[in-house]
Amino acid sequence: MSEDKAVTSEDKGVDVPAQRSAGHGAPAGDTASREVLLKVTGLQKHFPIKKGLLQRNAGAVKAVDGIDFEVRSGETLGVVGESGCGKSTMGRLITRLLEPTAGKIEFEGKDITHLGVGGMRPMRRDMQMIFQDPYSSLNPRHTIGTIVGAPFKLQGVTPDGGVKKEVQRLLEVVGLNPEHYNRYPHEFSGGQRQRIGIARALALNPKLVVADEPVSALDVSIQAQVVNLLDDLQSELGLTYVIIAHDLSVVRHVSDRIAVMYLGKIVELADRESLYKAPMHPYTKALLSAVPIPDPKRRSAKSERILLKGDVPSPISPPSGCRFHTRCWKATEVCKTQEPPLAALKTGHQVACHHPENAPDQVPGETVTAAAREAIEIVEVRKPSADEPEAAEPAADGTASTDTPEDNPKE
Template identity: 75%
Template sequence: MSERGTLAGAGAARDPLLSVQDLQKHFPVTKGLLKRQVGAVKAVDGISFDVFKGETFGLVGESGCGKTTTGRLITRLVEPTGGKIVFEGHDITHMPQGRMRPLRRDVQMIFQDPYSSLNPRHTVGAIVGAPFRIQGIKTEQGTKKAVQEILEMVGLNPEHYNRYPHEFSGGQRQRIGIARTLALKPKLIIADEPVSALDVSIQAQVVNLLEDLQNELDLTYVVIAHDLSVVRHISDRVAVMYLGKIVELADRKSLYEAPMHPYTNALLSAVPIPDVKRRKERDRIRLLGDAPSPLNPPPACRFHTRCWKAQEVCSKVEPPLLALASGHQVACHFPENAPAGGAATGAEPADGNGTQGEAAPGEGATTSS
């Protein structure tokens, strides 16, 4: 894996492997026998980001913020409501399924649950070999030999070829899922919570495996997770989502050492710290109340109902995602850790215009040690 943070600056000089532009997914809510639409769940509501070849792009946020839906949109497992998805310069937003089949060799997905993502009636050989059959790909030494080589690559015994998923542990099942993903040598892998269902000790093994595979096969990852410790270890750049919007995007070092959006600060304050002394000295930010429903999100800044820095402007004007001179992007009227002279210094709208400044803390959250 490349050195963390170096790809963020280098990306400006080259074309992205994946470009997501104002992507939207609204799930209709219907009522009555006639299925009349009475609303929409705005799972993803206008997000934009680029992913460059060879990097790991992290996507984090609370449950229900739209992370998984974003991953399924990128892989076209879900049809977008609006926006654009560009892969290797080709617009695949509404590409017909027939034309998508060859593309699926290059874009694969690791699913969150290693138990439900594997067919219990199929052997490991049939599961990992399925991509070869579906794509009609013949290998020189035969499919069985190719599958066994992939199994060995992910740390499994080639003799497991004829076993069934129920004969394996959770970590081994996730390795089987990874092996299936690698079968066609993809260029981009969407990893949806790849270690959340595993024990802590097994998580480290799977994360290290993903890093080793990236170095060996020149892979590009989009890692979707709610565990910020895992994301910090594996990612080059990180985007933070809240209620279908990206509120902050930066390289790993900048985001973890100097987070600017209050929501990002709240998430990072909840990350466990092994050092007892440091843990006691740290201020824990406790957000009041549950996250609002994406069926009826708050107006303007969607975080203002839980933000301790919110003022009147936050409920009336939506803050755009502004790009600072450093490349750090934040969507907040009153960001923290702002550059000297205010956050607007050296800032340009990433997707619109807006103003930023400093404010005294208000209501919406509490801090405790």
């Protein structure tokens, strides 16, 4: 079935209750003044490795190894990093789908770190998750009405007008036809299935929604529609998002603040503008250098791409000191022995690095190691010649996009 164009609740005239004031796109000062909804301190998750007939413990995979951050009401925190850095595990930890090894998780000031199933059940109304794969996250044996209506049954909630009427309203809110109530997941495209997952997550009017790579499994032409839908729903319902992704352009579009993870640690945490304009951690700089610029008018703004040599170290036995020192071109002896703390080097910008970019050196006088000089390869990006046509990049709907950074406040 072909994917319909995203329809917001405002476009269709759907009556959506204004539960909380929207926070996305608010100035940094306004966001900072909001109350803390989620606070994570020293969070760890180690998966034990069992070997032998007696299943003895032979080590552990340190998927998340001590992270700290806060999420304020109404804001969007984006979490980025390459595959295997612990992003998805972190998302499942803060929603308590996984039991933490250590650390503390506070939701609205209440410690939920080790709450059991019974203790977490009432909390599920305020904390929901959108899963990465829209094909495996929906039960193929259940109708859409049963899937979206499941939260009401599990929580013992009877909405006004009945479950069916509320489910049909939710389907309309996410841009689907309410008449699809009795259809099955296999009758929908990937983008439509992801909207069904979003409708299920919104059923109980949650305060916090954790979206685990909500568009990575979708076609590029559909990704923009789902991202815009999430943005519209936040404006309508005042939601708070933690969006996990590996696509830096998606994160830039939707996030107020961004956390960069590497090998189970947060290495940089800053607001969107600061991170993209002046990244401080070398790993963040390498990530941003790999972002393609589709608009020919703007390609001349970037002249080099950083290629990190070697593989990501194993989370079973991470390097000592700074975990990025094995691939960092600024690594010194202190990076091998001392782990840099996540510290605020300027207002609202935290970084864990002894030798940050765009900031004073925290350990001056150290000599860069010989291995660090060979850690990266700089590739020059070809600039367009003067006689090249400056045609605009086609947008997702097939039309030419003429937006500039000044025209689009999100950029």
